[in-house]
Amino acid sequence: MNPITIQTHNLTRDFKQLRAVDGLTIEVTQSAIFGLLGPNGAGKTTTIRLLLGLLEPTAGHAKVLGFDCHTQASGIRDRTGVLFEHSGLYERLSAEENLDFFGRIWHLSAGERRSRMKDLLYHFDLWDRRKEIVRTLSRGMRRKLAIARVLFHRPNLIFLDEPTSGLDPIASAALREDLRNLTESEGATVFLTTHNLAEAEQICTQVAVIRKGKLLAKGDPKDLANEGIALKVVIIGSNFGDNIPTLLGMNDEVVSVKVNENQLIVELNKNIEIAPLVNLIVNEGAQVEEVHKNRTSLEEAFLKLMAEENDYRHMDNN
Amino acid sequence: MTIDTWTIIRKEWKEFIVQRGSLRGNTLSLIIIIGILGILPPLKAGSGWIVSPGVLILAVWGPFLLVSSVVPDSFAGERERHTLETLLATRLSDRAILFGKIFAAIGYGWGLTLIILLIGLVTVNLSSDSNSLLLYPVTISIAILMLSLLGAWLAAGVGVLISLRVPTVRHAHQVLTAVGMLLLLIPIIIALTLPKDLLGQFAKFNANKMAIIVIAVLIGLNIVLSIAATIRFKRPQLMLD
Numbered sequence: 001m002n003p004i005t006i007q008t009h010n011l012t013r014d015f016k017q018l019r020a021v022d023g024l025t026i027e028v029t030q031s032a033i034f035g036l037l038g039p040n041g042a043g044k045t046t047t048i049r050l051l052l053g054l055l056e057p058t059a060g061h062a063k064v065l066g067f068d069c070h071t072q073a074s075g076i077r078d079r080t081g082v083l084f085e086h087s088g089l090y091e092r093l094s095a096e097e098n099l100d101f102f103g104r105i106w107h108l109s110a111g112e113r114r115s116r117m118k119d120l121l122y123h124f125d126l127w128d129r130r131k132e133i134v135r136t137l138s139r140g141m142r143r144k145l146a147i148a149r150v151l152f153h154r155p156n157l158i159f160l161d162e163p164t165s166g167l168d169p170i171a172s173a174a175l176r177e178d179l180r181n182l183t184e185s186e187g188a189t190v191f192l193t194t195h196n197l198a199e200a201e202q203i204c205t206q207v208a209v210i211r212k213g214k215l216l217a218k219g220d221p222k223d224l225a226n227e228g229i230a231l232k233v234v235i236i237g238s239n240f241g242d243n244i245p246t247l248l249g250m251n252d253e254v255v256s257v258k259v260n261e262n263q264l265i266v267e268l269n270k271n272i273e274i275a276p277l278v279n280l281i282v283n284e285g286a287q288v289e290e291v292h293k294n295r296t297s298l299e300e301a302f303l304k305l306m307a308e309e310n311d312y313r314h315m316d317n318n
Numbered sequence: 319m320t321i322d323t324w325t326i327i328r329k330e331w332k333e334f335i336v337q338r339g340s341l342r343g344n345t346l347s348l349i350i351i352i353g354i355l356g357i358l359p360p361l362k363a364g365s366g367w368i369v370s371p372g373v374l375i376l377a378v379w380g381p382f383l384l385v386s387s388v389v390p391d392s393f394a395g396e397r398e399r400h401t402l403e404t405l406l407a408t409r410l411s412d413r414a415i416l417f418g419k420i421f422a423a424i425g426y427g428w429g430l431t432l433i434i435l436l437i438g439l440v441t442v443n444l445s446s447d448s449n450s451l452l453l454y455p456v457t458i459s460i461a462i463l464m465l466s467l468l469g470a471w472l473a474a475g476v477g478v479l480i481s482l483r484v485p486t487v488r489h490a491h492q493v494l495t496a497v498g499m500l501l502l503l504i505p506i507i508i509a510l511t512l513p514k515d516l517l518g519q520f521a522k523f524n525a526n527k528m529a530i531i532v533i534a535v536l537i538g539l540n541i542v543l544s545i546a547a548t549i550r551f552k553r554p555q556l557m558l559d
Contacts, residue, residue: 054403054407054553056554077407077408078409084407086401088400088403088404089401090333093333093336101329102408104325105409105410106408133336
């Protein structure tokens with residue numbers, strides 16, 4: 001088990017009457033790509049600000065890289081790179097001047113700044129545009145430059161707020177690959193927020209879902225996708241006799257069975273091995289041609305969590 | 319902290335130079351300002367320029383106006399363009415960021431004012447019939463150095479506090495201009511409204527002592543403003559703004 005990079009306990013932040021983060025307790029291990037998922041206004045950005053010590057918590061506490069967020073925040077900021085929703089670039093300066101400025105902030109030597117700038121600008125296909133004023137670059141290019149800025153000083157922990165927003169699919173895929181490499185080769189930890197659940201499912205090793213500042217679920221994205229969601233298995237074939245639904249229904253994990261011409265649709269309450277079920281059907285004389293197991297996506301799980309939370313709040317109000 | 323402050327100063331100066339568009343356009347407008355203030359008044363005053371009150375007025379108001387034109391952009395502008403949050407998320411301390419910005423503005427206003435006054439001296443020497451080199455008297459030179467520095471510092475201090483409280487650069491410019499006008503008008507109004515015998519009493523004061531009193535008052539005021547800015551420029555407070 002990797003050491004813990006981020007640990008929060010009952011982290012809470014109020015803005016007057018509004019509770020932006022509500023008793024958040026999470027752990028992020030080193031070299032993980034952690035995704036904080038939630039709708040707009042869920043408290044994702046506030047959480048990042050709290051973890052960086054830019055805001056003081058109303059209650060609870062958090063430790064990042066072994067430093068207390070409230071009392072040792074400078075130690076955290078010394079070792080992190082951050083990309084907020086806006087690129088944070090100086091639009092009147094050139095791409096090169098921007099990277100040079102941030103390199104100086106982290107006391108990189110002139111040689112280090114030069115070589116790092118060359119590596120990153122080549123990598124992000126911006127080398128030929130390095131002398132251009134940032135304002136004249138396209139949105140996607142600015143986003144890439146902002147990511148280069150974040151990686152420039154080789155931070156141990158990277159916070160990315162909606163990192164692929166504004167990037168084309170190719171650049172998004174490249175960024176995902178970069179983040180994977182960064183965690184594997186350099187042991188860096190990535191903490192990202194995103195609305196893009198398909199992306200989170202592809203890249204994140206751990207996720208947490210929050211809404212109105214409250215943690216709804218956390219864990220491995222695949223487990224989360226399967227948790228509490230009916231799993232559908234479609235078996236295509238023939239000779240699905242009347243006794244097959246009855247026999248299948250005797251299994252505790254089977255929620256429902258429907259026969260639809262040459263299809264047998266079985267709904268399961270969790271992700272179990274389906275080979276024994278197929279064997280049972282075949283033994284009862286059915287001819288099986290194809291078996292499709294429809295895994296639920298993280299998006300479906302996310303929407304279900306949101307719906308459950310809505311119902312819960314509704315009941316609570318009544 | 320010195321290296322960090324210097325990093326901010328460098329970045330600020332680069333931004334000041336390209337503040338309103340292209341480097342060429344900004345350089346041209348700076349040359350025009352330096353030309354107008356550094357050439358026209360000395361040409362009009364002739365050799366008397368080196369001892370004229372205009373020199374001291376320029377020494378205080380020049381930096382105040384120059385600093386007022388850049389400070390709102392440096393503070394309210396960073397917030398408006400969403401770069402402040404990124405800057406606050408770096409390893410830099412609050413003080414390194416604040417003093418870097420203040421020193422950059424002071425250096426800009428003070429440096430340009432001294433260049434303007436130097437050009438004035440060159441203009442006077444070129445336009446004068448005198449065979450000897452005309453220089454500002456020592457006392458006036460010291461007063462120029464002190465007053466221009468304190469004028470720049472005053473504008474930076476007032477500018478920071480205003481820029482941190484208003485939402486936009488434009489708003490900060492408006493308030494700072496109004497404050498500047500008030501600072502200019504108040505002494506004039508006092509001079510016009512005071513009884514003549516009281517004014518006569520002031521006139522009897524030793525000029526050097528008066529200058530020392532003015533400098534002491536400005537230093538005191540600037541220290542108070544700088545402390546207020548240091549108290550105000552804190553990350554949690556800035557994030558709530």
